[in-house]
Amino acid sequence: xxxxxxxxxYLMILPGGLWLTVFFAAPLVLMVSLSLQTGNLxxxxxxxxxxxxxxxxxxxxxxxxxxxxxxGLLATVACMALSYPAAYWIAFRGGHRKSAYLFLLLLPYFxxxxxxxxxxxxxxxxNGPVLGPLRDHGILPQGFHVLDTGFAVVSxxxxxxxxxxxxPIYVALERIDPRLVEAAGDxxxxxxQAFGRxxxxxxxxxxxxxxVMTFAPVSADYVNAEVLGGPRNTMIGNVIQSEYFDNSDxxxxxxxxxxxxxxxxxxxxxxxxxxxTRGVLGAEGR
Amino acid sequence: MPRKVSxxxxxxxxLIAWLLLPVAIxxxxxxxxxxxxxxxxxEGFTLRWYARLLDKDDLTAAVVNSLTIALASTFVTTVVGTxxxxxxxxxxxxxxxxxxxxxxMAICCPEIVMGASLLSMFVTxxxxxxxxxxxxxxxxxxxxxxxxxxxxRVAGLDPAVEEAAQDLGAGPWTRFRLVTLPMIMPGVxxxxxxxxxxSIDDFVIxxxxxxxxxxxxxxxxxxxxxxxxxxxxxxxxxxxxxxALAAALAARRTxxxxxxxxxxxxxxxxxxIVPKMTEETSR
Numbered sequence: 001x002x003x004x005x006x007x008x009x010y011l012m013i014l015p016g017g018l019w020l021t022v023f024f025a026a027p028l029v030l031m032v033s034l035s036l037q038t039g040n041l042x043x044x045x046x047x048x049x050x051x052x053x054x055x056x057x058x059x060x061x062x063x064x065x066x067x068x069x070x071x072g073l074l075a076t077v078a079c080m081a082l083s084y085p086a087a088y089w090i091a092f093r094g095g096h097r098k099s100a101y102l103f104l105l106l107l108p109y110f111x112x113x114x115x116x117x118x119x120x121x122x123x124x125x126x127n128g129p130v131l132g133p134l135r136d137h138g139i140l141p142q143g144f145h146v147l148d149t150g151f152a153v154v155s156x157x158x159x160x161x162x163x164x165x166x167x168p169i170y171v172a173l174e175r176i177d178p179r180l181v182e183a184a185g186d187x188x189x190x191x192x193q194a195f196g197r198x199x200x201x202x203x204x205x206x207x208x209x210x211x212v213m214t215f216a217p218v219s220a221d222y223v224n225a226e227v228l229g230g231p232r233n234t235m236i237g238n239v240i241q242s243e244y245f246d247n248s249d250x251x252x253x254x255x256x257x258x259x260x261x262x263x264x265x266x267x268x269x270x271x272x273x274x275x276x277t278r279g280v281l282g283a284e285g286r
Numbered sequence: 287m288p289r290k291v292s293x294x295x296x297x298x299x300x301l302i303a304w305l306l307l308p309v310a311i312x313x314x315x316x317x318x319x320x321x322x323x324x325x326x327x328x329e330g331f332t333l334r335w336y337a338r339l340l341d342k343d344d345l346t347a348a349v350v351n352s353l354t355i356a357l358a359s360t361f362v363t364t365v366v367g368t369x370x371x372x373x374x375x376x377x378x379x380x381x382x383x384x385x386x387x388x389x390x391m392a393i394c395c396p397e398i399v400m401g402a403s404l405l406s407m408f409v410t411x412x413x414x415x416x417x418x419x420x421x422x423x424x425x426x427x428x429x430x431x432x433x434x435x436x437x438x439r440v441a442g443l444d445p446a447v448e449e450a451a452q453d454l455g456a457g458p459w460t461r462f463r464l465v466t467l468p469m470i471m472p473g474v475x476x477x478x479x480x481x482x483x484x485s486i487d488d489f490v491i492x493x494x495x496x497x498x499x500x501x502x503x504x505x506x507x508x509x510x511x512x513x514x515x516x517x518x519x520x521x522x523x524x525x526x527x528x529x530a531l532a533a534a535l536a537a538r539r540t541x542x543x544x545x546x547x548x549x550x551x552x553x554x555x556x557x558x559i560v561p562k563m564t565e566e567t568s569r
Contacts, residue, residue, distance in 0.1 A: 006379075008373075008377065009373040009374075009376070009377035009379045010373075010379065010381075012369040012370065012372055012373035013369070013370045013373040013374070013385055015365075015366045015369060015370075016366045016367060016369060016370035016429050016433060017370070017385060017388070019366060019425060019426060019429060020388050020389075020392060020426060020429060020430070021388075023404065023422055023423065023425075023426035024388070024391075024392050024395075024400065024426050024427075025388065026407065027400070027403035027404050027406065027407040028395075028399075028403050030403065030406055030407050030410065031399075031402065031403040031406055034406050034410075082301060085294055085297055085298070086294075086297065086298040086301045086302075088294065089292075089294040089295060089297070089298045090298065093292070093294065093295065099537060101298065101302075103533070103534065103537060104302045104306075105301070105302055105305065107305075107306065107309070107530060108305045108306055108308065108309045110525075110526050110529040110530045110533065111308075111309050111312060111522060111525075111526045112486075112487050112502065112503055112506070112522060112525065112526075113487050113489055113503065114489050114503040114506045114507050115312060115503075115506055115518070115522045116308060116309070116312075118506060118510055118514065119308035119309065119311050119312040120308045121510075122308070122311055122312075122315070122326055123307060123308055123311060125326055127326070127327070128326050129311055129314075129315075129326065129327075129328060130307075130311075132327075159305070159308070162305070212394070216394055216396055217396060217397065219396070220396030220397065220398045220399065221398075222398065222490075223489060223490070223507070227510060237398045240398055240402055241398070241493070244402060244405060244494070250406055250409070253402060254402070254403075254406060257398065257399045257402045257403065258399075260396065260398070260399060261395060261396060261399040264394075264396060265391070265394060265395070268394050
């Protein structure tokens with residue numbers, strides 16, 4: 001029995017561990033190796049430790065990289081600003097309808113991601129069902145145009161990735177014991193003080209988790225830029241995708257992918273470390 | 287608590303309205319009486335597209351592909367992910383940290399990086415891309431979510447219950463079937479729903495690893511250039527309605543059990559993941 005116990009967890013984790021090793025870890029290792037190779041699809045690739053893939057990639061697409069991170073930052077901040085008040089209201093004022101409100105907030109995300117993005121494009125289309133009538137009635141100027149702009153891309157990203165921010169913030173707020181807020185009031189804190197000194201610090205871990213969970217996927221997204229952005233507002237994902245499918249330049253595409261991953265994962269880990277040293281203000285219930 | 291409508295209340299309703307606007311438009315344009323290729327001008331109400339739902343053979347094939355792959359992926363992922371989640375939640379063992387790190391990375395790694403690296407591997411190995419490569423990829427990116435969901439459920443269990451079963455003479459298999467599995471079932475079901483949603487909704491990784499095989503999201507993406515037929519809106523509406531209904535039922539059941547309602551919607555993940563992730567990132 002004791003022997004069984006020791007081997008049991010290994011047997012249980014083996015299938016999943018193997019699957020992740022073969023289809024997640026191995027491809028990533030291969031990608032790093034490929035990013036240092038030269039060659040082409042026809043003659044094959046050779047390991048030459050060709051660092052130029054990185055310098056060329058960054059030289060040609062550095063500005064796209066910067067734009068991706070900028071859009072990612074804007075969309076993350078927009079998600080945060082839009083989510084917090086709603087999450088706060090649902091958590092503290094939702095009463096017995098809390099779950100119903102949360103469900104409504106998440107309802108749009110049962111629509112397929114691509115279809116949702118296409119429908120958002122329809123909302124922003126010049127003669128579409130929303131902007132068309134507004135222009136016809138003179139509410140918007142005739143020259144008003146929003147599709148194919150950076151704003152359209154960021155709005156799409158914000159729309160698509162909002163739950164990544166709403167959920168962790170909501171969970172953190174929901175866990176706060178209302179008696180703490182009452183106690184602050186009993187100790188003569190104004191409502192603003194109670195929020196700033198009690199609720200905000202306690203919900204911070206949720207906000208920070210939301211930032212991590214939103215920023216990485218948003219910066220790497222290429223569907224929104226493709227559907228909403230037009231040729232001048234591309235993101236690094238579009239470049240990687242076209243390097244693979246249009247140019248078959250696997251080494252440069254791999255170098256760009258690796259840079260993106262390194263940047264985002266390093267960001268996530270640095271962030272997690274910084275969080276750890278904060279002590280997270282005792283907000284972790286367990 | 288005086289019940290007055292506050293500014294934040296109005297704001298929350300407006301936010302929900304904004305989020306639902308594109309969905310409403312999607313549903314509406316499934317009833318649009320269009321005659322051309324472009325479906326963005328309202329031309330009157332019709333039920334024609336519901337009657338002709340299966341007229342577009344390649345669209346139907348794409349939806350069938352999506353459903354088949356999602357079902358297969360859900361089955362494999364739920365079994366493999368549940369086992370991993372049980373092991374992580376129940377035992378202390380060497381290598382636990384590495385396993386945890388791998389799961390964390392698999393959750394945080396951008397999809398495009400996974401897709402691109404998988405494609406490189408399949409090309410290098412000379413594997414033809416198709417159903418099987420899509421399935422392998424979908425299982426890969428869903429395992430971590432299921433494992434984390436199940437682990438969260440296992441962590442909240444009282445080991446004494448299983449010890450009692452052992453004391454009463456239950457063997458390991460009986461113990462698992464009659465005691466452990468029923469106790470972790472909510473986590474397993476949430477994980478399975480999540481795996482299904484993740485698979486059926488995936489675009490990026492499928493785009494890279496699918497080869498010539500087209501799933502529903504890929505078909506929509508391709509049709510945006512030529513004009514999207516209203517059947518897409520109808521399919522989207524039906525899938526949306528089914529998903530929302532399933533989630534509503536699941537949420538009601540968990541609400542009855544007096545737990546926080548899990549959202550299995552979108553790609554956002556189950557709410558039990560979120561506190562888990564919060565803890566992971568704040569460790």
